Amino acid sequence: MSISVQNISKSYGPVQAVKAVSFEVLEGEIFGLIGPDGAGKTTLFRILASLLLPDAGQARVDGLDVVQDYKALRRRIGYMPGRFSLYQDLSVEENLGFFANVFGAHIRDNYDLIRDIYVQLEPFSDRRAGALSGGMKQKLALCCALIHRPRVLFLDEPGTGVDPVSRKEFWDMLRRLRASGITILVSTAYMDEAALCDRVALIQKGEILAIDTPRGLTAAYRHPLFAVRSDDMYRLIRDLRDLTPDADCYAFGEYAHLVVPGGGSPSAAILQYLEARGHTGVELLPVQATVEDSFIDLMKNGVWTT
Amino acid sequence: MNRFFAFVIKEFRHIYRDRRTMLILFGMPVIQVLLFGFVLTNEIKNAAIAILDPSKDEASLRLTSKLLSSGYFRLERSLASADALEPAFRQGKIKLALVFPPGFSHTLRHDGTAQLQLIGDASDPNTATTLINYANAIILDFQREQVALSNPNAPGAPPGIRVETRMRYNPEQKAVFNFVPGVMTLILMLVSAMMTSITLAREKELGTMEVLLVSPLQPLQILLGKTAPYLALSFLNTVLVVALGMLVFGMPMRGSFLLLGLECLLYMFVALSLGIFISTRAKTQMVAMFASALGLMMPTILLSGFLFPRESMPLLLQIISVLFPATWFIPIIKGVMIKGVGLEYLWKETLVLALMALGFIGLSLRNFKNRLE
Amino acid sequence: MDYVIQTEQLTKRFGTFTAVNAISFAVTRGEVFGFLGANGAGKTTALKMLTGLLTPSSGRATVAGFDVWRQPEAVKRRIGYMSQRFSLYEDLTVRENIRLYGGIYGLKRAAIRVKTADLLERLDIGAYADQLVAGLPLGWRQKLAFSVALLHEPRIVFLDEPTSGVDPLTRRQFWDLIYEAAHAGVTLMITTHYMDEAEYCDRVSIMVDGKIEALDTPRNMKAAFGAEDMDEVFRLLARATATND
Numbered sequence: 017m018s019i020s021v022q023n024i025s026k027s028y029g030p031v032q033a034v035k036a037v038s039f040e041v042l043e044g045e046i047f048g049l050i051g052p053d054g055a056g057k058t059t060l061f062r063i064l065a066s067l068l069l070p071d072a073g074q075a076r077v078d079g080l081d082v083v084q085d086y087k088a089l090r091r092r093i094g095y096m097p098g099r100f101s102l103y104q105d106l107s108v109e110e111n112l113g114f115f116a117n118v119f120g121a122h123i124r125d126n127y128d129l130i131r132d133i134y135v136q137l138e139p140f141s142d143r144r145a146g147a148l149s150g151g152m153k154q155k156l157a158l159c160c161a162l163i164h165r166p167r168v169l170f171l172d173e174p175g176t177g178v179d180p181v182s183r184k185e186f187w188d189m190l191r192r193l194r195a196s197g198i199t200i201l202v203s204t205a206y207m208d209e210a211a212l213c214d215r216v217a218l219i220q221k222g223e224i225l226a227i228d229t230p231r232g233l234t235a236a237y238r239h240p241l242f243a244v245r246s247d248d249m250y251r252l253i254r255d256l257r258d259l260t261p262d263a264d265c266y267a268f269g270e271y272a273h274l275v276v277p278g279g280g281s282p283s284a285a286i287l288q289y290l291e292a293r294g295h296t297g298v299e300l301l302p303v304q305a306t307v308e309d310s311f312i313d314l315m316k317n318g319v320w321t322t
Numbered sequence: 323m324n325r326f327f328a329f330v331i332k333e334f335r336h337i338y339r340d341r342r343t344m345l346i347l348f349g350m351p352v353i354q355v356l357l358f359g360f361v362l363t364n365e366i367k368n369a370a371i372a373i374l375d376p377s378k379d380e381a382s383l384r385l386t387s388k389l390l391s392s393g394y395f396r397l398e399r400s401l402a403s404a405d406a407l408e409p410a411f412r413q414g415k416i417k418l419a420l421v422f423p424p425g426f427s428h429t430l431r432h433d434g435t436a437q438l439q440l441i442g443d444a445s446d447p448n449t450a451t452t453l454i455n456y457a458n459a460i461i462l463d464f465q466r467e468q469v470a471l472s473n474p475n476a477p478g479a480p481p482g483i484r485v486e487t488r489m490r491y492n493p494e495q496k497a498v499f500n501f502v503p504g505v506m507t508l509i510l511m512l513v514s515a516m517m518t519s520i521t522l523a524r525e526k527e528l529g530t531m532e533v534l535l536v537s538p539l540q541p542l543q544i545l546l547g548k549t550a551p552y553l554a555l556s557f558l559n560t561v562l563v564v565a566l567g568m569l570v571f572g573m574p575m576r577g578s579f580l581l582l583g584l585e586c587l588l589y590m591f592v593a594l595s596l597g598i599f600i601s602t603r604a605k606t607q608m609v610a611m612f613a614s615a616l617g618l619m620m621p622t623i624l625l626s627g628f629l630f631p632r633e634s635m636p637l638l639l640q641i642i643s644v645l646f647p648a649t650w651f652i653p654i655i656k657g658v659m660i661k662g663v664g665l666e667y668l669w670k671e672t673l674v675l676a677l678m679a680l681g682f683i684g685l686s687l688r689n690f691k692n693r694l695e
Numbered sequence: 696m697d698y699v700i701q702t703e704q705l706t707k708r709f710g711t712f713t714a715v716n717a718i719s720f721a722v723t724r725g726e727v728f729g730f731l732g733a734n735g736a737g738k739t740t741a742l743k744m745l746t747g748l749l750t751p752s753s754g755r756a757t758v759a760g761f762d763v764w765r766q767p768e769a770v771k772r773r774i775g776y777m778s779q780r781f782s783l784y785e786d787l788t789v790r791e792n793i794r795l796y797g798g799i800y801g802l803k804r805a806a807i808r809v810k811t812a813d814l815l816e817r818l819d820i821g822a823y824a825d826q827l828v829a830g831l832p833l834g835w836r837q838k839l840a841f842s843v844a845l846l847h848e849p850r851i852v853f854l855d856e857p858t859s860g861v862d863p864l865t866r867r868q869f870w871d872l873i874y875e876a877a878h879a880g881v882t883l884m885i886t887t888h889y890m891d892e893a894e895y896c897d898r899v900s901i902m903v904d905g906k907i908e909a910l911d912t913p914r915n916m917k918a919a920f921g922a923e924d925m926d927e928v929f930r931l932l933a934r935a936t937a938t939n940d
Contacts, residue, residue: 052862095536099529105339117328150734179733205860250874266867269894
């Protein structure tokens with residue numbers, strides 16, 4: 017067990033940011049905390065990184081208590097806060113050197129760990145960190161968080177504000193890091209990134225909605241789900257919401273996803289209904305739910321009891 | 323130790339890469355000294371005075387001519403009787419009146435002491451104080467000449483003459499002698515306190531403080547690492563300001579450079595610990611800046627006796643001014659540079675500053691959390 | 696065609712660096728136009744020129760029929776703007792924010808009152824009308840900000856990453872609002888890092904190194920690149936540059 021969280025709660029005044037959250041992360045696992053802004057992800061990260069004291073509950077990271085053993089803990093973890101946490105006026109090389117020194121590490125000793133990432137930064141080693149693109153900044157921050165070879169890596173929303181290409185590369189790096197045995201706890205508001213984690217916890221308003229593998233999460237989706245499109249998507253979504261009283265329809269990429277709880281309407285009936293409403297270019301096919309579908313369902317209907 | 327030096331090096335890089343910081347660090351002291359020295363000088367020249375001299379003897383005439391030839395005073399009217407004093411002041415024609423007793427020469431020679439009356443226009447207390455100080459200094463000088471004339475072998479003053487020593491060390495009443503210590507005090511406070519509080523708040527704002535806290539760096543290492551570069555730069559600044567004062571404005575240096583350096587160092591510690599104390603409270607650079615400006619700069623300028631004499635402040639403000647380090651530091655600089663006295667005269671002020679330094683460092687260490695709020 | 700935005704060889708140079716390199720495109724009335732690109736590709740600079748905040752180095756652009764270079768004030772009156780970073784004053788209440796924006800755009804007091812009531816009802820936040828915006832959930836704030844941007848009935852609204860960090864359900868509700876506005880004839884120009892949102896747009900453009908490298912409907916674009924989804928299209932186009940920008 018690399019991280020174990022038991023009934024952790026934290027309030028800021030009247031606002032309960034984290035409500036009795038419990039989960040466990042195995043060694044060498046990429047564990048994702050998936051949820052929107054304000055779900056309590058950052059508070060959880062700060063508690064686990066020993067930066068905040070929980071109001072209640074217990075948490076251990078790499079066997080160490082986050083409250084009592086915070087000094088020893090801080091040597092074993094790497095932490096990348098949500099905001100860009102480097103010195104903008106220092107160069108790439110100076111940033112890396114500084115964090116290595118602060119953690120009492122030598123760049124050459126741990127270079128093997130960051131080599132894949134740092135080679136991309138090397139051409140700009142003299143450039144000020146503030147002048148790097150968003151993706152490059154995140155890579156540098158990751159190098160700085162890794163330079164002392166931590167046992168556990170905390171990455172709080174590394175993908176926010178970063179374009180999809182850089183985000184994809186970032187995830188490729190995380191998967192390579194996992195191979196070297198580092199446990200990674202990562203948070204994101206991008207639901208599609210859940211699929212890249214070994215296991216995920218869906219979190220909303222300080223509460224965990226579900227914990228599972230991405231596959232398990234989507235397999236547990238209970239309703240028949242269709243992808244539908246027509247030439248007039250705006251009208252299509254409105255019409256489909258009127259299909260049955262409990263039908264729901266929302267935009268989902270090129271298609272709209274139609275949820276029909278109870279499964280009362282077979283596809284033929286839906287097609288007929290749409291034709292009657294004058295839709296053209298209609299396509300309708302049953303689809304497998306994604307993590308995002310699951311999240312929406314959990315948000316609307318509460319925690320699954322299965 | 324390696325950790326600590328890495329931190330200090332990083333801090334120096336922040337400083338020399340930020341043009342604004344560099345400007346504040348080195349532009350401000352020079353500009354302030356020159357500004358105060360040349361522009362804001364509160365020297366008064368050719369002030370209109372009245373003289374009531376019923377004696378008209380050798381000594382009174384000699385003192386009168388000494389006063390008028392100083393350049394500070396201009397004889398507006400010679401008064402015939404004490405009744406003429408009141409209207410002269412009321413019309414606002416004169417700023418100061420000097421009243422001789424009858425038989426001034428005689429009394430001075432025979433009794434060794436004589437009474438003189440200086441009357442200032444207190445509707446403008448600053449000018450009045452300054453003028454009275456000028457006049458006092460000239461009278462004292464005159465007294466010394468008299469003593470030397472009457473008894474050339476006796477060192478010091480013969481018994482019976484009460485010597486006002488207050489202005490003795492600055493007979494020319496140069497305003498710059500007041501401003502250079504004031505500016506030093508201000509600059510050291512500004513650089514040390516304001517800059518440290520801002521730079522610590524910046525780490526919080528950027529989010530880098532989170533990473534530093536999570537690192538094995540000790541809180542004390544973070545604090546010292548932040549302050550060390552500013553300590554060095556403040557010291558450089560002090561040298562710059564003292565050099566300017568001496569070379570451009572002819573400020574004397576009668577005491578020991580070593581003592582001055584050590585006292586400056588002590589005052590910087592107080593300022594730095596104040597800066598850290600502010601930053602443990604302030605979350606953003608803006609808050610840190612306002613707190614330093616309102617909480618430190620304003621009182622340093624207004625209450626420490628730098629611009630306005632503490633003697634003429636209301637009692638409440640005098641009491642409050644005791645709480646500010648500058649109030650204690652200005653007498654130290656003046657003591658060392660102008661009077662040339664040693665620690666035996668300045669131990670009280672030094673002790674107060676030392677206690678302040680200890681107090682604030684203790685407070686900030688206690689307040690500096692190794693966690694977020 | 697009724698073009699609401701039209702650019703010809705629009706260019707912006709900063710010193711020797713060309714941030715926007717001769718882009719030409721047109722957006723029609725009621726269109727939802729996705730404006731995509733990697734970080735640093737020039738999207739923000741282009742948006743600033745179209746909203747009259749930056750003057751172009753060369754080329755021309757008209758927005759709502761006015762030249763952005765010669766009549767920036769006329770342009771500003773006819774556009775709405777909402778960004779993820781700043782949209783509403785958090786220390787004002789919902790009602791105060793609405794009144795403020797109405798006032799900025801010169802709406803009559805009576806009109807503001809009517810619109811406020813209408814807006815509160817449509818978003819179903821009447822109960823929160825006199826609460827500080829800071830206390831509202833992020834998703835609500837974004838919906839409110841969008842509605843406020845529509846208050847003065849602009850012909851076009853620019854949305855800069857409007858849904859960043861918002862939960863999936865609220866994100867859909869936000870898109871419902873976008874569709875509704877488009878249906879009413881408002882043109883919408885949107886930047887986003889969610890590639891699924893790119894698919895909701897009528898047409899998208901992808902900027903790479905200051906140039907528009909592709910511009911088409913999501914469907915045609917995917918077909919042209921033989922890609923599964925827009926994410927793949929984006930990666931194919933932007934990869935070459937994103938690694939060495």
